[in-house]
Amino acid sequence: MPVNQNLSSFSDIAFQTAFVVYAVALILSLIYYGRLNGVIDARRQRSEATVNAKKLKASVAAHGVAGADSVSSADSAEGSGSGTGGVSAADLAKQESKVDRLGGMTQSLLWVAIALHLASIVLRGLAVNRFPLGNLYEYMMMITFGALLAMMVAMQRKEWRTLWPWVLTPLLALMFYGSTKLYAESAPVVPALQSYWLPVHVTIVSLGGSLGIVSGIGSVLHLLRRWQPKGKEHGFFGAVAKPLPSAKKLDQLAYRVAVVTLPTLGLGIVLGAIWAEAAWGRFWGWDPKETVSFATWILYAAYLHARATPSWAKFAPWINVVALSTMIFNLFFINMVVSGLHSYAGLN
Template sequence: MPVNQTLASFSDTAFITTFFIYLLALVISIFQYIKLSGILDARRERERLAEKELISVGAGVEGAATGGSDSVDGGDPKDKAGIARELPSEEELNLRELKSDKLAGMVQSLVWLGIIVHVVSIVLRGLATERFPFGNLYEYVLIITGFTMIASAIVFQRREWRGMWPWVLTPMLALLFYGGGKLYAEAAPVVPALQSYWFPIHVSTVSIGGAIGMVSGIASLLYLLRMWQPKGKEHGFFGAVVRPLPSAKVLDGVAYKTAIIALPVFGLGVVLGAIWAEAAWGRFWGWDPKETMSFVTWILYAAYLHARATAGWRDSKAAWINVLALAAMIFNLFFINIVVAGLHSYAGLN
C-alpha cells in the first residue's frame, strides 16, 4: 500500500518537537529539584540549630539552678546568632517552596503538552502507513515511551511525587534519542507476517504492561537509593542528590501499586502473543528468544509481588527483583530485537 510521505514527515516533525518539549521539562524539573533540595537543607539546618538552642537553654537553666558555670551552653551565642541570620527565615522558605511548587506545576503541564504531541506523532505515523504504528523497533520505542509518559503523568499527579520527574524524563529522553537516531526507519508497510488483526491487540497490550512495569522498576530503583540514604539522614554527594525524593515508604508504594497493574496486563499480552503464534506458526509456544525473555520478565514481576507480600522480603530484597525485571525488559527491548535472530526479528534495521 502507498505511504503518505506528507503525513510521515509531519510525524517526524512531531517526534522532534516531542523530544524538545520533554527536554525543556527535564531542564525545569532539574532546576526545581535543586531548589527543593536547598529548601529542605535550609529547613533541616534551622531545625538542628533550634534543637541545639533548646539543649543550651536547658543546660543553662540547670547550671544556674546548681550554681554551676554558664559555659556549658554549647557555644558562643554570637556565633549562633550569626549562623541563624545567614539562614533564610521561615517566611522566605515558604515563599521559595511556593515558587518550587509553581515550577513543578509547569513541569507537569509541559509533560502533558509533550504527551499530546507524542500521541500526534504516533497517530500521524499510523495514518501515513494506513496501519497501526508498531511495525519496527523505532515505532515500538515511540509507543512504549508514550505509554510510559502517560502512566507517569497519571501517577505523579500528587504534589509530593513530582520530584521524581528528572528520574523518569532522563531515561525516556535517552530512549527517544536512541530510537530517533540509531533505530529510525522510514515509514513503510509491514512485512506480511505482521498483517494480522492480532498484531495491534498483542503489541499494544504488551506495550501498556511494559510501560507500567518501567514506572514500577524506576520507583523500586529510587526506593533502593532512598533506603541507602534515609529521609532526614542523607549524607555526602548522593545524599544531596536524593534529598528531594519522597520517603522510602512512598516509593515502595508506587512500585508495588504499579506492579499490581503491570503483571496482569503484561501477562495478558504474552498470552495474546501465544494465541497469535498458534494462528501464524501452528504452535502456541516455541521458546523463541523474544517469547522466552517476555515470559522471564513476567515471572520476575510475579516474583516481586510475591516477595513484596512475604514477611522477611518486604525490604530491599523484593525491590531488587523488580529492578531485575526492569533490566530484563530493557534487555528484551534492545538486545533480543537487535542482536539475537528469531521469529520476532522485525526491528526494521536492515
C-alpha cells in the same frame, strides 16, 4: 495502500518537537531538583534553630529575672530562625513559592510534550493506514509515550515531582536512540504482521513494558533512598537523594505499578500465543522473544511474591530491578541481535 508522506513528515516533526519539549522540561526539573535541595536545607536549619531556642529557654527558665535577657533572646531566635543560622519564616515561604512555581511549569511543559508525542503516534498511524506498531521505531514511540503518560497520571502530587529527572533521562535516551538508530521510513508492514492481532497483542505488551519501566525506576530509587534514609543523608549520593520521597513511598509506588504490570504482561503473552497458533500453527515454540518475555513475567511474579513475604521483602526491590533489566535486554538484544521469528524490524 500508498503511504501519505505529508502525514509521515508531520509525525516525525511532532516527535522531534516532543523530544525538544521533554528536554526543556528535563532542564527545568533539574533546576527544580537543585532548588528543592536548598529548601530542604533551609527547613532543616530552621527546625534546628527552633529546637536550640527551646532548649535555651528551658535551660534559663530556672534563673528567674536574671535569665530574662536570655529567654528574650531565645524567643527572638525561635521566631526568626536567625539566631542559629536558620532562615526566617517569610524567606522560607518565599523560597518554597518560587520552587513550587518552577515545578508547576515543568508539569505544564510535560503535558504539552505528551500531547505532541501522542500526535506523532496518531499521525504515523494515519500515514500508513495501520496501527503504528510495525517496527522497533514505532514500538519505541509507543512504549516511551506509555511510560511518560503513566508517570504523569501517577505523579500529580507535589512530592512526586522530584522523580522527573530520574524518569525523563532514561526515556529521552530511549527516544533519541529510537529516532536515530531505529528509525524506519513509513511503509506497510510485512505480510506476517498484517493481522488484527497486531494492535491487540503489541499494544498490551507495550503497555506492560511501559508500566514495568515505571515500577523498575521506583525500585531503583527505593534502593537509593534505603541507603540514604530521609534526614540521615551523607556524602555525594546523600545530596542526590535528599529531595526524593521516603523509601516507603517509593516502594509503594513500585509495588502498585507492578501489580498492574504482571497481569498486563501476562495477558499480552497469552494473546501472543493465540496469534502464534493462527500464524505459525503452534501456541508456543520457545522462540527467543517468547522465552525472555516469559522469564520477565516470572520475575515480576517473583517480585510481588517476595514483597508479600516478610523474610524476603528486603530482597524484593532487587528482583524488580532484575525484571527491568531483563525487559531492556529483551527490547534491544533479543530484537536486534538474536535471530528469531520476532525479528521483524529489519535490523537482523
